[in-house]
Amino acid sequence: MFDLFKRDPEQRRSWSERLREGLSVSRERLSRPLAAIVGRKPLSEATLEELESALLTADVGVPATERLLADLRARWKRSGADTDSQVLLKASLTDLLRTLESPLVVGPQRPFVIMLAGVNGAGKTTSIGKLAKWLQAQGLTVLLAAGDTFRAAAREQLEIWGKRNGVHVVAQRGGGDPAAVMFDAIAAARARGVDVVLADTAGRLPTQAHLMEELKKIRRVIAKAQEGAPHETLLVLDANTGQNALAQVVAFDAALGLTGLVLTKLDGTAKGGVVAAIAGTTPVPLKFIGVGEGIDDLRPFHADEFAEALVG
Ligand SMILES: Nc1nc2c(ncn2[C@@H]2O[C@H](COP(=O)(O)OP(=O)(O)O)[C@@H](O)[C@H]2O)c(=O)[nH]1
Numbered sequence: 001m002f003d004l005f006k007r008d009p010e011q012r013r014s015w016s017e018r019l020r021e022g023l024s025v026s027r028e029r030l031s032r033p034l035a036a037i038v039g040r041k042p043l044s045e046a047t048l049e050e051l052e053s054a055l056l057t058a059d060v061g062v063p064a065t066e067r068l069l070a071d072l073r074a075r076w077k078r079s080g081a082d083t084d085s086q087v088l089l090k091a092s093l094t095d096l097l098r099t100l101e102s103p104l105v106v107g108p109q110r111p112f113v114i115m116l117a118g119v120n121g122a123g124k125t126t127s128i129g130k131l132a133k134w135l136q137a138q139g140l141t142v143l144l145a146a147g148d149t150f151r152a153a154a155r156e157q158l159e160i161w162g163k164r165n166g167v168h169v170v171a172q173r174g175g176g177d178p179a180a181v182m183f184d185a186i187a188a189a190r191a192r193g194v195d196v197v198l199a200d201t202a203g204r205l206p207t208q209a210h211l212m213e214e215l216k217k218i219r220r221v222i223a224k225a226q227e228g229a230p231h232e233t234l235l236v237l238d239a240n241t242g243q244n245a246l247a248q249v250v251a252f253d254a255a256l257g258l259t260g261l262v263l264t265k266l267d268g269t270a271k272g273g274v275v276a277a278i279a280g281t282t283p284v285p286l287k288f289i290g291v292g293e294g295i296d297d298l299r300p301f302h303a304d305e306f307a308e309a310l311v312g
């Protein structure tokens, strides 16, 4: 542990620092126009209008922006006209984002199966690698199911994460059937007494009907392999997708019945406001957020620390 500390200065920086830095582009997008007009001065109707366009450019979207502004107005009236506008905005945003807050809890089922889906490049495999470490840090044992059988490189990528975390990876040599991989992985987890199975899947677009059908089949086979599984079905979203993320949530939810979201690549995007858009439009719990490529750069989502990092 101490060795890791010495080798990697990233480890010394706290999560809140990394989150703040990761969200810096989005924060600037939001606060630069605000700072120019508002600073920390009291709110006014003109300020609210400026705020509206700032929120829209940060990908907060129309429904969530309207909700935020209505809430902000109400707070402003209640608290007296000279209240710090930034404090009010942070409070409104925190309340909105709280609808998404529901940290992942590994239940008593064994193995506890977590299935991940999403479009290509969203960050599914990388997130599985990071989650494996996060789960192990809680004293849980983990097994990875290489359900992306489309490309050999996908399996190899998962195997690298398996090695890094010292966890077993169940894969089928030479391509094969992803549903069969899931079946084998759950059987292997049971035989080895492993706590959690993280099930990777190949990327697909919601418009690729046959691939969405395949995803449903994978889910059915997981349920057959173990009653009640998958216990969590997570959609991995790239924050750079912006408003299109909402359409992905609706489509994958219709196919799979999502229990949560993982939002990756919040670092380096100006579209961090999409979190508020999701809260305002398609409030599926946001389980984890990713702010970098490091193994510790994926953490549970908390509304207050996110709002603080974005507008605090
Ligand atoms: N900057 C950044 N890159 C990320 C994050 N999450 C994943 N990536 C990168 O996104 C790329 C695609 O990730 P991958 O897990 O292979 O996507 P998949 O196709 O959904 O499995 C990789 O280069 C990852 O390192 C993140 O939170 N921040």
Ligand SMILES: [Mg+2]
Residues within 6 Å of the ligand: 124, 125, 126, 148, 154, 201, 203
């Ligand atoms: Mg992948």
